[in-house]
Amino acid sequence: MVKNLYLWLLIAAVLLLAVQFLAVVIYVYSFIPFSAFWSDPFFKGVEPSRDALFYVVFVVTSIVLMALGVKWVLLRLDNSDTRRKFKLWLGLESVWCFLMVFCFFKWTTYRYPFWNILPYENSTWLQPFFCVVCALAALSKIFFPEIERFYSHQKSFLSIKAYPPWYSMALQVVFIVGVVVLLYIPRPQDVVGLALVWDQWNHLDALAGWFIRHGWFLGYEAIIQILVILAMVYIVGLFYFIRVWLKSWSLGLIGALLTIKMGMFYYGASPCIWINPANTFLSHGWDIVLFFGLWFVSWKYPKNFNAVVLLIGAVLVVGWFKSNGYMEALGLDNQPLMAPLRVRQFFPYFMGYFVPVFYVFNLLVLMGKKDTQNALSFRMPIIFCIYGLMIFVDYLEHPAIGYYGSLMVPAILIMLWWLKQLLSSSTLLARRGIYVGGILLVTGALLTNRLMLIYPNSIFQNKDRFTSERMTFEHFDAIEKSAALIRQLTQEDQRVVLLSNFETTILMQAHRQPLFRDFPVMFSSSNNDPGGLKLQTKKQCLELIDSITDENALYVFVDQRLLALSPQVLGNSGLGSVLGYLRNHYQIYAHQGFLVALQRR
Amino acid sequence: MTNLPVFNRNLIFLTLLSLLWAWQVLLAAAFILSHYPASSALASQVLPEWRYLLKPEWKTFIYHLVLSSAFLFQIILLWVNRRTLNTKDLLKFWQVYWIAEILLTFLWSSAAFKLIVYPNRHALAENAFIVLSIAVLLCKLFCDRWQDWAAKLWVALCYAQTAPRWQRIFEWGVPLGLCILLYIPNIQGVVARNFIGEQFHHNDSFIMGPGWAYLSGQTLDVDIISQYGIGFVVVISRLAQFFGGFSYEHVMAVMVMGSLVYYLAWYFLLRQWLGSILLVSAVMLLGIKWQMFHPGVFPFVFTYGSATPMRFVYDVFYFWCLWMHIKTGKKTWLAWAGAACGFGMYYITSEGLYATASFEAYILLLWFLPVWRKHFRLRLRDGFLLVLPIVTAAFLLFLTIGPHIVTAEFWNNIGEFITYFTSGFGLVPMYKTLLDHKYLESFMGFVLPMVYVLTLLILISRLAFSLSKKEEWMAVVLCFYGLGVYHYYIARSTGTSYYAVILPLVFVLGFWLKQVIDSLKQEKRTPVRLVLAAVALWALLTNHLFLAYPNMLSLSSHPLTDTQVALPLPDGNPYFNHLFRNFNPELKLSVNSLGGTQEELLAESDFADDAALVQYYREHSRFTRDSDLIRSLTAHSEEVPLISSFETELLMQSNRKTFFYYFPLLISRPMKMRSFEVCSIYTTDQMAKTINKFERVKPPYVFMEKIFMVNEVPQAFLFNYPSLIPLINYVRTHYAPVAQGEYLVALKRMQ
Numbered sequence A: 001m002v003k004n005l006y007l008w009l010l011i012a013a014v015l016l017l018a019v020q021f022l023a024v025v026i027y028v029y030s031f032i033p034f035s036a037f038w039s040d041p042f043f044k045g046v047e048p049s050r051d052a053l054f055y056v057v058f059v060v061t062s063i064v065l066m067a068l069g070v071k072w073v074l075l076r077l078d079n080s081d082t083r084r085k086f087k088l089w090l091g092l093e094s095v096w097c098f099l100m101v102f103c104f105f106k107w108t109t110y111r112y113p114f115w116n117i118l119p120y121e122n123s124t125w126l127q128p129f130f131c132v133v134c135a136l137a138a139l140s141k142i143f144f145p146e147i148e149r150f151y152s153h154q155k156s157f158l159s160i161k162a163y164p165p166w167y168s169m170a171l172q173v174v175f176i177v178g179v180v181v182l183l184y185i186p187r188p189q190d191v192v193g194l195a196l197v198w199d200q201w202n203h204l205d206a207l208a209g210w211f212i213r214h215g216w217f218l219g220y221e222a223i224i225q226i227l228v229i230l231a232m233v234y235i236v237g238l239f240y241f242i243r244v245w246l247k248s249w250s251l252g253l254i255g256a257l258l259t260i261k262m263g264m265f266y267y268g269a270s271p272c273i274w275i276n277p278a279n280t281f282l283s284h285g286w287d288i289v290l291f292f293g294l295w296f297v298s299w300k301y302p303k304n305f306n307a308v309v310l311l312i313g314a315v316l317v318v319g320w321f322k323s324n325g326y327m328e329a330l331g332l333d334n335q336p337l338m339a340p341l342r343v344r345q346f347f348p349y350f351m352g353y354f355v356p357v358f359y360v361f362n363l364l365v366l367m368g369k370k371d372t373q374n375a376l377s378f379r380m381p382i383i384f385c386i387y388g389l390m391i392f393v394d395y396l397e398h399p400a401i402g403y404y405g406s407l408m409v410p411a412i413l414i415m416l417w418w419l420k421q422l423l424s425s426s427t428l429l430a431r432r433g434i435y436v437g438g439i440l441l442v443t444g445a446l447l448t449n450r451l452m453l454i455y456p457n458s459i460f461q462n463k464d465r466f467t468s469e470r471m472t473f474e475h476f477d478a479i480e481k482s483a484a485l486i487r488q489l490t491q492e493d494q495r496v497v498l499l500s501n502f503e504t505t506i507l508m509q510a511h512r513q514p515l516f517r518d519f520p521v522m523f524s525s526s527n528n529d530p531g532g533l534k535l536q537t538k539k540q541c542l543e544l545i546d547s548i549t550d551e552n553a554l555y556v557f558v559d560q561r562l563l564a565l566s567p568q569v570l571g572n573s574g575l576g577s578v579l580g581y582l583r584n585h586y587q588i589y590a591h592q593g594f595l596v597a598l599q600r601r
Numbered sequence B: 001m002t003n004l005p006v007f008n009r010n011l012i013f014l015t016l017l018s019l020l021w022a023w024q025v026l027l028a029a030a031f032i033l034s035h036y037p038a039s040s041a042l043a044s045q046v047l048p049e050w051r052y053l054l055k056p057e058w059k060t061f062i063y064h065l066v067l068s069s070a071f072l073f074q075i076i077l078l079w080v081n082r083r084t085l086n087t088k089d090l091l092k093f094w095q096v097y098w099i100a101e102i103l104l105t106f107l108w109s110s111a112a113f114k115l116i117v118y119p120n121r122h123a124l125a126e127n128a129f130i131v132l133s134i135a136v137l138l139c140k141l142f143c144d145r146w147q148d149w150a151a152k153l154w155v156a157l158c159y160a161q162t163a164p165r166w167q168r169i170f171e172w173g174v175p176l177g178l179c180i181l182l183y184i185p186n187i188q189g190v191v192a193r194n195f196i197g198e199q200f201h202h203n204d205s206f207i208m209g210p211g212w213a214y215l216s217g218q219t220l221d222v223d224i225i226s227q228y229g230i231g232f233v234v235v236i237s238r239l240a241q242f243f244g245g246f247s248y249e250h251v252m253a254v255m256v257m258g259s260l261v262y263y264l265a266w267y268f269l270l271r272q273w274l275g276s277i278l279l280v281s282a283v284m285l286l287g288i289k290w291q292m293f294h295p296g297v298f299p300f301v302f303t304y305g306s307a308t309p310m311r312f313v314y315d316v317f318y319f320w321c322l323w324m325h326i327k328t329g330k331k332t333w334l335a336w337a338g339a340a341c342g343f344g345m346y347y348i349t350s351e352g353l354y355a356t357a358s359f360e361a362y363i364l365l366l367w368f369l370p371v372w373r374k375h376f377r378l379r380l381r382d383g384f385l386l387v388l389p390i391v392t393a394a395f396l397l398f399l400t401i402g403p404h405i406v407t408a409e410f411w412n413n414i415g416e417f418i419t420y421f422t423s424g425f426g427l428v429p430m431y432k433t434l435l436d437h438k439y440l441e442s443f444m445g446f447v448l449p450m451v452y453v454l455t456l457l458i459l460i461s462r463l464a465f466s467l468s469k470k471e472e473w474m475a476v477v478l479c480f481y482g483l484g485v486y487h488y489y490i491a492r493s494t495g496t497s498y499y500a501v502i503l504p505l506v507f508v509l510g511f512w513l514k515q516v517i518d519s520l521k522q523e524k525r526t527p528v529r530l531v532l533a534a535v536a537l538w539a540l541l542t543n544h545l546f547l548a549y550p551n552m553l554s555l556s557s558h559p560l561t562d563t564q565v566a567l568p569l570p571d572g573n574p575y576f577n578h579l580f581r582n583f584n585p586e587l588k589l590s591v592n593s594l595g596g597t598q599e600e601l602l603a604e605s606d607f608a609d610d611a612a613l614v615q616y617y618r619e620h621s622r623f624t625r626d627s628d629l630i631r632s633l634t635a636h637s638e639e640v641p642l643i644s645s646f647e648t649e650l651l652m653q654s655n656r657k658t659f660f661y662y663f664p665l666l667i668s669r670p671m672k673m674r675s676f677e678v679c680s681i682y683t684t685d686q687m688a689k690t691i692n693k694f695e696r697v698k699p700p701y702v703f704m705e706k707i708f709m710v711n712e713v714p715q716a717f718l719f720n721y722p723s724l725i726p727l728i729n730y731v732r733t734h735y736a737p738v739a740q741g742e743y744l745v746a747l748k749r750m751q
Helices: A004-029 A051-072 A074-078 A080-111 A126-142 A144-158 A165-183 A188-199 A205-213 A220-246 A249-264 A287-300 A302-322 A325-329 A346-369 A375-397 A403-407 A409-423 A428-447 A467-474 A480-489 A503-510 A538-551 A574-585 B006-033 B048-053 B059-080 B089-117 B123-141 B146-162 B164-182 B187-198 B201-215 B231-242 B248-274 B277-292 B315-328 B331-347 B349-368 B370-375 B380-406 B408-422 B439-464 B472-485 B487-491 B497-501 B503-518 B522-541 B610-620 B624-633 B647-654 B684-697 B716-720 B724-734
Strands: A495-499 A555-559 A586-592 A595-600 B701-705 B735-740 B744-749
Touching: A004 A051, A004 A074, A004 A080, A004 A126, A004 B439, A051 A074, A051 B439, A051 B487, A074 A080, A080 A126, A080 A144, A126 A144, A144 A428, A165 A220, A165 A249, A188 A220, A188 A467, A205 A220, A205 A503, A220 A249, A220 A287, A220 A409, A249 A403, A249 A409, A249 A428, A287 A302, A287 A375, A302 A375, A346 A375, A346 A403, A346 A409, A346 B006, A346 B059, A346 B439, A375 A403, A375 A409, A375 B059, A409 A428, A480 A503, A480 A555, A480 A586, A480 A595, A495 A503, A495 A538, A538 A574, A555 A574, A574 A586, A574 B048, B006 B059, B006 B089, B006 B123, B089 B123, B089 B146, B146 B164, B146 B522, B164 B248, B164 B277, B187 B201, B187 B248, B187 B610, B201 B231, B201 B248, B201 B647, B231 B248, B231 B331, B231 B380, B248 B277, B248 B315, B248 B503, B277 B497, B277 B503, B277 B522, B315 B331, B315 B349, B315 B472, B331 B349, B331 B380, B349 B370, B349 B380, B349 B472, B349 B487, B370 B439, B380 B408, B439 B472, B439 B497, B439 B503, B472 B487, B472 B503, B487 B497, B503 B522, B624 B647, B624 B701, B624 B735, B624 B744, B684 B724, B701 B724, B701 B735, B724 B735, B724 B744
Parallel strands: A495 A555
Antiparallel strands: A555 A595, A586 A595, B701 B744, B735 B744
16 A cells, blocks of 8 residues: 555655756756857847756656656555665765755855955865765665665664763864864964954954053964964863763764854854954853853852852943943944844844844743752753843844854853753654764854865965965064164063054064053054044043053154144044144154154153 | 643743733834934043944843843743643633734734835834734733634634625625726826836837737738747737727736736636635735735836736636546547647747646646546547647637748747747846845745645655545646746746746645645634635735735825835835936936937926826827828838837837837837937847848838937947947938937938
C-alpha cells in the first residue's frame, strides 16, 4: 500500500536532487559564453540571461525524477529498513543542497556587494568550495552504504554515557587553540595601517589615550595585540563560565563561537573590528568577571545573592553616570530606532525590538514560575535578562546595523539555558546530536562570514590584501619632527598640553603624558584640515581650560593649522574658546613639524 | 500546547497578555509623545560644533515605561488570578477577549507601521491609528462581555449558514461587492491621469498603436509591429469600436469591464470547485490584491494594459471547459478547452502557448495514467485534441491577416521580439531583487515556482495511485499553466512583477486551503474561513494602491488629484510628468516646439480636483491645427511618417495610417518640453529596416515636431537618443520644410 508519507519523502528527495542538478547546470553554463543572435543594440545595459533555460531545466528535472522515483523507489519504501536508510540519505542530500544554494547566495553577494565598503574581500574560495561540495555530493551517493555504516558507528559513539576524562581535556585544548588561531593577528601593522587609512585612529585613540594617560607608551600594534588577547581571554572565560553554569561542554562551545560571530563579525564592524574596539563585546568585557562572581555567590553564599546583585546594580548605575553615558541618553549622537525601517532594513529593525521583547518575555515567565523549589536555579537567567536590558540601551541610542550583535552575550546565555531546559527530557543521543548540529552550524557560519574571511589571522591573512594601508602606516613619519619639538621643550615627567591632529601618536613618540583628563581631546583628519575638538560639552571645555590654568604650563603645543583658522571660521565654537584662551595667555615661541610651541606670557 | 501543564499554559497566557498591553503602552506613548518634541538638558551644554549631534528623543523614556508596564501588568495579572492559576477556567473565560486584544493590537501596529514607512503621506494611517486607539480602550472596557458576544455571533453565523435567504444574499453579495470594488466611474479621469502621468507610454505600445493601425486597415506584424500578439488587438479594438468608437476612454472602459467580467467568471468557477463562499471570497480578494495592487503597477494597474487580466482574459473560458470535462467526462468540453487554448495563442502568443502546453500535459497525463485513461474513456483517435489548439490559432490568424499567414515576412516579424527576448533584450536577472536588498521579493520570486512544482509532484503521484479525487486535476492543470505564465517574471525579474501572473498560484493556494480546512473538525471550519476572508479583506483595504484606486468606495471625492490618497513616487515626488521632471536642465534646448521656454510640467497639487484634470486633458490632447496640417497634405489611404510625441493620438485625430513598422516610434513626452524623445528603434537592424522603407516608398511628406529642426544639440543627445538623431538627420537630408502646424512641421521630399 502506497502511503502519503512515502510520497512526501520521495517528493523531498526529488526537489533536493533537482536543486542540486540545477546548481551544477548553472555553474557549468557560467563558463559557456553567450552567442550573439542579433545586431548591436543602441542602448546599453542589455544583459543576456539564461534564467528561462534554468527554469525549464528545474521543472523538467523535477518531473522526470518524480516519474523515475514513482517507478523505481516508491514501492521499496514499504520496507522499514529501506525507509530508515532513505531518511538518512535525505538528510545527507539536504546538507549538500543547503551548501550549494549557500554558495550561490555568497556568489551573488560577492559579485554585487551589499555594502560597498569592502574592497578587500574576494570570493576565490567559493569556486573550489563549490566543486568540493559537488564532488562530496556525488561521492556520498556512490558510497552511501559506507556512510550509513559510519553513521551507525557515530551513533553508538554519541550514546556513550560518560567519556574518558582525556576527551574533555582534548576538547578544551582544541577549543583554546582554535580560538587563538582564529583571533590572533600575526601582523598587527595590517590592522594599524587599516585604522589609519579608515578613520585616522580616531576610534582606537580612545583606548591608546588611556594607556598614554597612565604613562604606558605602547604602539598601536601592541594595543591591537592586547585587544586580541583580551578577546581570547573573554571568549575562553565565557566558554568555562557556560561550562560551570550549564554543565555542558557543547553548550559552552556553541555560546563561545556564537559570541565571536555576533560580537566581532557583523557588518557594522567592517572592515576589521579592531578599528573601533568599542563595538565589540569588550566594551562590556568586565561582565565575565561579574558572571563568574555571581555564579560563585549563588553557589557558595545563596542567601547573600540578592544583596550582592543590588550592590552591583548600584555600582553600575553610578559608573554609567561617571562615564558620561547619560549624555547619550539625553540625546547626544542619537539615531532614531525606526531608522532601519525607513531604509527597508527589516531584519535589523525587527531585531532591535525582538531582543528586548525576548528578555522581557523571559523575565515575565520566570517571574511567574519562580517558587521556593526553583528560586535558586532561576536567579542567573533573571540577572542575565536584566543585565541584557540594561546594556541594550546602548543599541537603542545607536541602532547601527548589526550592532546589537555585540550586546547579545546575555541573550546567548539565555538561549543556551532554554536549550538545556528544552532538551532536558530528551534522550542522550538526541541531545548530543542537536548539540553537534549546533556546533557545526555556528562554526560554518563563523568560518564563512565575509568579515572573518578578511580578518588577518594566521589562516585568512593575505600578504597583499592590506599592502597599501601597511605602506601608508610604515611611511607615516609626518609627526616625527613635531614629537621631537615636544621632547626638546619638556621634561620626561612633565604633563604636556597638546592640541593637534594625531595627538596620541605624537605623545606616543614623544614619550610624554597628556595633561587633559578627557584625552584625546582632538579628532584627527588625514586631509590638510587640522581636525577638530572632540569635547562635546561646555563643561568639558571649561575643565580643559581650567586644567591649563591650574598646571600653569610653560609650553603649549598646537597644530599650526589650528592657529591659522580665522575667528569667522571658529565662530563661537568650543575650539574657538580654547584657542582664544591660548592667544590671550601664550605667545609663539618656536615651531617644528606641524606644531607650534606657545610660551606662557 | 495542550501537553503543557495547566499552570504553565495559564502563565504563558498571562505573560503574553502583559506583553500585549505593554506593546499597546508603547504604541500609545510613542504616538502621544510624537506630538511633543523632546528637549534635552544638554541643549545649553553642548558646544556649537557638536549641536548637530544633539537629537533628543523620547525612546529611552518609552523603553523604560514599556519595561515597567510589562512588569506591572504581569504582577497585577498574577495577583488577580492567583487563585485560578492552576485551573482551566482562567483560559476558558478570557480566551475570546485575548483573541480580540491580539487582533486589535495587530491592526494598531499595522497602522503604526504605515505611519513610519510612509511618513510623507501619513494622514490615513494616522486617522486609522486614532480610531483603533479608541477601539483598544473599548475592548478593555467591555472585557467581560467578549465571551458572550462571541457566542451570539457564532449562533448568528450558524443561522446564516443554513438559512436559504442569507445564502442567496451571500451568493450574490460577493460578486456585487467585486463589481463595487473594481468598477471605475470616472474613466475619463483615469485616462487624463495617464496622459499627464506617463504620456500614454505603456498603453500606446500595448494596444493603442497596433489597435489604431488594425482598424485603419493595416496588417498586424506585417505593416506594424504588435509585440504581444494579434488577437488581443482585434478583440479589444473591436469591442472599443462597439462601445462607441476607438478612443483612449473606450479602450480603458473595455479593459476595466473585461477585468471585472474575468474576476466574476473565476468567482463562479471557484464556487464550483472550492465550494465555500467565504473561502472563495478570501481567494478572490487575495487574487485581486496581488494581481491588481502590487508595487509593480504603480500607481494604477490599467496604466499598464499588459499587466491587467486582459492579458489572459480567455483562460477563464479554458478552465471552465476543463472543469466541465473533469465533472462530466464529456469530450466536447475537452475540444472546447483546446479551442480556447488555440484562441489564446492567437490572442497573446506567449500566454496561449503556456495554456496549450498545460492542455497537452493534461491530455498526455490522462493518456499515460491507466486509471484515468479508463475513467475518461480516452481513445487513440482523441489524439486530434493535441493539434486542435494549433489548428484553431492558425484558422483565427488566417481570418485576421489573410494570405500573409504563409509569408516569411510575417513569421520573421513574429519571431523578432521572441528572438530579442531569448537573446537577452530587456531581461533582468532573477537575483536583481536580492541585490536591491529586497529579500522578501527575492524569496517570493524563487519560492513561487517551487509551490507549483511541489503541488504537481504531489498531485500527479496521488492521482497516479488513485489516492485523489478527479477534481484535483484542476489544480494540476493550473500548476502547469502557472509554471508557464511565470516566464513573465523569469524574463523580467523586476521587483514584484511576479504578481502580474500570480492568479494560478492564488487558485492553487485556495485548493490547498480547502484541503487543510476539510481536515479540521466541522465546527472549526467556518471560523477558519472567516478569518481567512477577513485577513484577505484587511490586506486589500489597507493597501495604499487600493486606497488610491478611483472606485466608488474611494475615501476622496477626487481620488486622482487628492494627495490624501493619490500616490506620489516612492521618493515623495509627484507622479504627474514623473518621467521627465528630473531631466537635466543643462541638457535642455533653449526653446520648445512653440518657441517658448515654459514646459508646464504640472503636478497633482496644481489641479483643484479631478474635473480640472479632465478639463486640462481635453484642452491639451486636442491637436487640431496639427491634424488639419496632416489631413491637408496627405490622402486618407496614405501611410503618414510622423515623428512626434502622442503620434497615435495625432494619427487618430487625423484619421491616417502610420508609416512606421516600429510604431509608436517615440516614447511620448509633454509637447512643450525642451528636449527630444527616446525612440523605440532599439537595434541597427531595425534602423536599417526603417530607412529602407523610406528609400523604397519615398513618402512625399514627413511630419515631425518643430523642435527637431534645431541645428545644434548637446553632445549628450547623441548618447541619450542614439536612434532618433540618425533618423532625424536622414529626414532633414532628404526633406525640406514646407508648412507648419502648432507643434508640427511638414517636410517635403527633395527631388
